[in-house]
Amino acid sequence: MRRQTPSQTIGPFFAYAMTPTAYGRTGIASNRLTTEATPGQHIRIVGRVFDGAGTGVGDAVVEIWQADATGRYHHPEDDRGALPTESDFSGFGRTDTQPDGRFSFETIKPGAIGSREAPHINVIVMARGMLLHAFTRIYFADEARANAEDRVLSTVPAGRRDTLIAQPLDNAGASFQFDIRLQGDGETVFFDA
Amino acid sequence: MKNAVYNPRDWDSQPPYAHPPYRSTDLRSPKQPLVPLAQSLSELTGPVYGHRHVNALDADLTRNGIVNGEPLGERIIVAGQVLDEGGRPVPDTLVEIWQANAAGRYIHVGDQHDAPLDPNFFGGGRFVTDASGHYRFTTVKPGAYPWGNHDNAWRPAHIHFSLFGPAFITRLVTQMYFPGDPLLELDPIFQATADAAARNLLVADFSIDLTEPGFALGYHFDIVLRGRDATPLED
Numbered sequence: 001m002r003r004q005t006p007s008q009t010i011g012p013f014f015a016y017a018m019t020p021t022a023y024g025r026t027g028i029a030s031n032r033l034t035t036e037a038t039p040g041q042h043i044r045i046v047g048r049v050f051d052g053a054g055t056g057v058g059d060a061v062v063e064i065w066q067a068d069a070t071g072r073y074h075h076p077e078d079d080r081g082a083l084p085t086e087s088d089f090s091g092f093g094r095t096d097t098q099p100d101g102r103f104s105f106e107t108i109k110p111g112a113i114g115s116r117e118a119p120h121i122n123v124i125v126m127a128r129g130m131l132l133h134a135f136t137r138i139y140f141a142d143e144a145r146a147n148a149e150d151r152v153l154s155t156v157p158a159g160r161r162d163t164l165i166a167q168p169l170d171n172a173g174a175s176f177q178f179d180i181r182l183q184g185d186g187e188t189v190f191f192d193a
Numbered sequence: 194m195k196n197a198v199y200n201p202r203d204w205d206s207q208p209p210y211a212h213p214p215y216r217s218t219d220l221r222s223p224k225q226p227l228v229p230l231a232q233s234l235s236e237l238t239g240p241v242y243g244h245r246h247v248n249a250l251d252a253d254l255t256r257n258g259i260v261n262g263e264p265l266g267e268r269i270i271v272a273g274q275v276l277d278e279g280g281r282p283v284p285d286t287l288v289e290i291w292q293a294n295a296a297g298r299y300i301h302v303g304d305q306h307d308a309p310l311d312p313n314f315f316g317g318g319r320f321v322t323d324a325s326g327h328y329r330f331t332t333v334k335p336g337a338y339p340w341g342n343h344d345n346a347w348r349p350a351h352i353h354f355s356l357f358g359p360a361f362i363t364r365l366v367t368q369m370y371f372p373g374d375p376l377l378e379l380d381p382i383f384q385a386t387a388d389a390a391a392r393n394l395l396v397a398d399f400s401i402d403l404t405e406p407g408f409a410l411g412y413h414f415d416i417v418l419r420g421r422d423a424t425p426l427e428d
Contacts (some may be wrong), residue, residue: 017291017317075238092240129217131208192227
């Protein structure tokens with residue numbers, strides 16, 4: 001067996017390569033996963049990344065990976081039917097945070113992947129000061145019944161589950177808030193994935 | 194190997210979240226225990242990027258930022274193989290890199306180090322590994338630069354690497370260092386992996402075979418991602 005290459009921090013100076021729009025270059029992904037034609041319920045997810053002192057983390061990267069509206073991942077490992085065309089919905093988004101820690105994504109609400117799996121978005125967080133990235137998930141408050149049966153949420157201590165649940169910002173289901181607290185009061189649940 | 198699970202993160206190799214000598218971890222390290230997560234399709238799938246997402250210039254940092262001449266510095270080749278823990282090549286996976294210029298200055302607007310920018314060096318590159326997991330970049334050797342972590346702190350010369358691998362949980366963001374750099378033993382980021390043998394996987398080897406006569410020195414750097422064994426996915 002070979003040993004895993006250790007992770008190292010993404011550091012503060014990644015933006016011109018990883019999220020380079022402001023540098024006049026095109027990144028491999030952005031915070032907009034959809035076009036007008038993307039099937040499904042279009043949603044906006046907004047949030048902030050906070051450190052242990054409650055200060056916004058202005059040099060974080062948030063990456064999301066999700067299924068499409070039918071609950072299928074655009075990946076060969078998900079062989080439960082024909083894959084959507086790549087121009088349709090890749091399922092991957094990446095953004096940096098604003099100086100106050102804010103971020104947002106334009107995406108669709110993913111379908112449920114299987115039984116006892118509520119709709120969710122997989123999240124990676126990294127930043128200067130994080131030697132390795134953290135895994136978390138976004139669930140949705142308007143899926144209370146599915147969330148109650150979700151096999152992952154059921155393993156999370158009950159008092160911490162709400163850190164994984166995005167809250168609606170309107171009655172139309174069009175926008176949700178999901179904050180990420182790296183440390184301290186209300187620390188987001190991170191997974192040993 | 195379909196639906197076999199990936200090996201866990203190797204905590205003898207991976208650094209901890211909290212590492213007091215690296216001060217920025219103080220407020221950015223989770224304190225609650227990680228919650229174990231049984232792998233499902235959400236973890237076994239991941240973003241798919243292919244050869245159509247990169248062009249030849251993306252792998253040549255000595256050319257992809259040219260404005261009015263060639264970048265300054267010592268030209269180098271950085272090449273190697275992306276593998277899993279079983280030694281199997283990881284083909285068709287995206288490798289993104291970024292680095293400071295030869296003077297130790299990033300083009301990033303937040304880098305205030307008083308060293309010159311190079312108008313002909315951008316410092317970012319991409320490559321999609323070939324069928325045998327190999328990648329290859331041409332660039333210039335980045336300079337060391339000071340940072341505020343402690344008195345007279347300097348980062349050793351390094352190149353940032355970002356890889357996806359085949360699944361969301363094979364993601365790796367790391368840094369490659371250069372052999373013989375005296376700053377390595379003083380660097381709390383490099384030293385965050387306590388196990389020296391694991392830590393030294395981050396140091397490239399000089400390679401005369403990769404060195405191009407009359408043009409550039411060669412460095413060899415293999416990257417090992419989480420592998421998967423035969424343990425089947427539950428359900």
